[in-house]
Amino acid sequence: MSSVSDWDVPNPVKENRSGLIGKGVDRYEGPLKVTGTAPYAYEVQPPSPPAYGVMVGATIAAGRITDVDTAAAEASPGVLAVWTHRNVPAQPPRGTKAHPRSTAGSKPALESDRVTYWGQPVAFVVADTLENAVAASHMVQLTYAADAPDVDFQARLGDAVDPPGEKDVEVGDFQAGFEGSPVRLDETWSTPIQNHVQMEPCASLAWWEGPDRCIAHTSVQMVKPAQHGLAETLGIDRDAVHLMTRYIGGGFGGKGQTYDDLTLAALAARALGRPVKVAFTRQQMMHGTIHRPATVMRVRLGAERDGRLNAMSIMTWTHCHSDGSFTEHASNFARSLYAAPNRLTGHRLVRLDLPHAGPMRAPGEASGTLSLECAMDELAETLGLDPVELRIRNEPEVDPENGRPFSQRQLVRCLKEGAQLFGWDRRLPTPGQVRDGRWLVGLGMAAAIRGNFLLPAKCSFSVDADGVITVRQGMTDIGTGTYTVLAQIAAETLGVPLGQVVVEIGDSELPPAPGSGGQFGAATAGSAALAAGVNLRKAIADLAVNDPGSPLHGGDSASVTFQDGVVALENRSETLRDLVRRAAPAGLTVEGEIRPAQDAQRWSTQTYGAHFCEVGVDPVTGEVRVRRMLGVFAAGRILNAKTARSQLTGGMIWGVASALTEGNAVDPRYGSLINQDLAQYLVPVQADIGDLEAIMLDEVDDKANPMGIKGVGELGNSGAGAAVANAVYNACGVRLRDYPITPDKLLAGLIAAGR
Amino acid sequence: MRPFTYERAADARAAVKSASETPGARFIAGGTNLLDLMKLEIERPQHLIDVGRLPMAEIEDTPDGGLRLGAVASNTAVAADSRVRGRYPVLSQAIVAGGSPQLRNKATVAGNLLQRTRCAYFYDTSKPCNKREPGSGCGALEGLNRNAAIFGASHACIATHTSDMAVALVALDARVETLTPSGQARSFPILELHRLPGETPHLETHLVPGELITAVALPPPPPGGQTYRKVRDRASYAGGLASVAVAGGALALGMVAHKPWRAVDAEAALASGASPSEAMARELAGASSAGRNDFKIPLVARLGAAAIGEAREGAR
Structure with a gap:
């Protein structure tokens, strides 16, 4: 059982001997990005020429697809496949978890004839070029039996219900406190739907190594759920999916999950036996991915004439998809902000035939x-x-x-x-x-x-015979600076220059971390990195004091210091490079991890x-x-x-x-x-x-x-x-x-x- | 995008000849609007005739003391020209109020005039739009039409023309010079270039098929001050909610109609001594709105009066 008091000990980040912690260090991957050479998912070079997939969105908000005519699209130049719910390869039902500990279940694409929001992907075209795929995608003919869409949030406020498992939170007696206050405010605000509009739309590239192993590059904030969800959808073992997300052009919560681009790229790559790329267009992003839902917020404040609040309430009405339960918790922050003895906060939810609501920045x-x-x-x-x-x-x-x-x-x-x-x-x-x-x-x-x-996370640190420190973590950098702060923590911890650190993240085969979201990324991934760094320091110190060839031989390993690429013990020292090259030429690799403290x-x-x-x-x-x-x-x-x-x-x-x-x-x-x-x-x-x-x-x-x-x-x-x-x-x-x-x-x- | 063929015209005569002989042909120069529309399959030309490199990019003085703007002069070149900035500041201000520097570097005089509406229902091919697909209906009429026209709209279309440059050119009494498919040069007032939607909103100009704009000629600048004011949701790179160009006693309004709108009633009122506010009220007596664009009527009233006042200040 860990406690926050366990953290109350010196560590290299706190000591900050090289002064790297806090410094305004330039981005680790900055030169790649400004020169256009950072390979985003759609730009990764596959092992053979890819085919290009294009999704077709529904043009109704609710109803069923009653007829499909793909003949013209199939006959269009370069077309390799045209899929709808009628002929998409079989996928396990939504939510299936063949592996009980999967962090996400199956997310089948082109699941059925049912349409539950405008722009829902309902057809998919693969062709030899993007242009041919786009041209053919316009030829897919879908006939619908449309229901009248239930999308008018303001008109449906009266039908709102408590979000699943939630009740209003009241402290004291709000109504009495409010009514007894000499100064009262009671007003209502509204906010609209917002789209994430990341610079990089969601995109995926997939290919298969043999019949059983899928390689996927995508743009996602959380690696493990993406890997697990894809494996469950493909009906293969979790480890048979190698998922990478090395560079991400903005996430803001909108890439906290994967979408049909990933599923369809992997399915098509398997069906066609060649790599397949699929990207959302800017237009498709608006409906096909999540959005911040609209809100109506009623705020009531009751105060004394000197300004002290007697009563504070914020009640939020919001909406989500007809099958969903996401709730925009716009009232929660108020619970910790201002003193007031009588407090009431809560949320109401309306389910609508709108695209999926979800988290968006703050x-x-x-x-x-x-x-x-x-x-x-x-x-x-x-x-x-x-x-x-x-x-x-x-x-x-x-x-x-x-x-x-x-x-x-x-x-x-x-x-x-x-x-x-x-x-x-x-x-x-x-x-x-x-x-x-x-x-x-x-x-x-x-x-x-x-x-x-703070969430649980792991990280590995390696040192090689050149004295280079490599940080490996299944973490992501959505433009926030993860690469850079991990390099800083590594350099500070091991006492090496920043140029002697390599950071590898965004890969399902690396030690797991929860990814980027909720502003927990740097603390979570960084704390695991610090733990790994401290473990590597111990391993290197032990290596030195136990190596007869080292000037540190026979010393106290706990007293070894790390600075300027040198390991030292009082006045005895050698370079990290010389030590590793001589005593551990194959290098050293250790892991570290962080868990939330029990008493946090x-x-x-x-x-x-x-x-x-x-x-x-x-x-x-x-x-x-x-x-x-x-x-x-x-x-x-x-x-x-x-x-x-x-x-x-x-x-x-x-x-x-x-x-x-x-x-x-x-x-x-x-x-x-x-x-x-x-x-x-x-x-x-x-x-x-x-x-x-x-x-x-x-x-x-x-x-x-x-x-x-x-x-x-x-x-x-x-x-x-x-x-x-x-x-x-x-x-x-x-x-x-x-x-x-x-x-x-x-x-x-x-x-x-x-x- | 649909497959298309492409040719680079040897000269203007060859361009109009090809355009009149090739089915589904369109001219292209900067391509800042046409290519976007082709990607969305709103435009589906079968053949593109590139006129962007023809020798029509000159900006030259005319004998009468005016200025001739070549049809493929870039928006940036026109806005930055010292003669334009000195004698036609309203034009320079209008051009830099539109698009972004990157777009203005590519966009041309003629292309700017012929840009298509930014109405959301025109851009969304899943929605009805008589302009995009004649006979399909107008999605904007009963829809989210905050930016719809208040002058000259019809039941078939309430879209607006969104050029800034054209508004200034209308206020400056510019003339459009063209080459017809038969090889005839002609010239007409810019106010006669664009149409109101009527029952045929897909027809946006009075150019005959294959006719090529070769230049826009500005008469000598009118006496009096000039100014261009544009109202928009953000400070740059946004379509306007309304704009006004003042050039001496001439007044033109933008983003309020299917064409740049010459405010002739307001001009007449001003000429007979009405105050700027009275003049704008006179003009707006003929306006009508469709709900979400109701605000445009008071907005244009206030903006127009302010701009007239500013232009008069500037002339002093």
């Missing part, structure tokens, strides 16, 4: 903070309090939901330092007072919070931040432009100042998008999303993001993991959009509670306000 917080953090702004105005001060007055001493002590909580310091650095004291509390040319200028702020997690749940472990934003609003047109933005964050020890900053600023930019531009709407007549490419689905471009800065406070969280680090991947997104929305209000005096705040909506508000 699931829960990204949507949830867009309501509560604006509600706090409104409450501050009602009370005549500064929004920063209102938050400070509601700072809890322990987790307000469960009474657990915080492992670390520097929210107030984030708020205060951010306010000072940003020049928050220049904000005028009355909106619409500041003009710069044609722009009305306003300032807004919001708090950020996101939980921190005794603490409330979160990451925190504060966002400050200045916007301009054109009162003539309702256009909003962000002028500058600052985030101050406290998230444990930072492994890499550069990649961590990029994670945080990337999250903040996402927040700008959520506030101002990003969202997808459903055309209820068809049950499909309206925006299907990046000309219509608007994420920020360079011109939208001016002066943007993220600052990380010094912190070590010794309850989080042996390194004292926490995640930053989701934190930057949490609260960022609310700071923008609050700045819009301060600029022009219009509150919009229906995101995104687009010119059409803001213009209506400006006109209504007589501007």
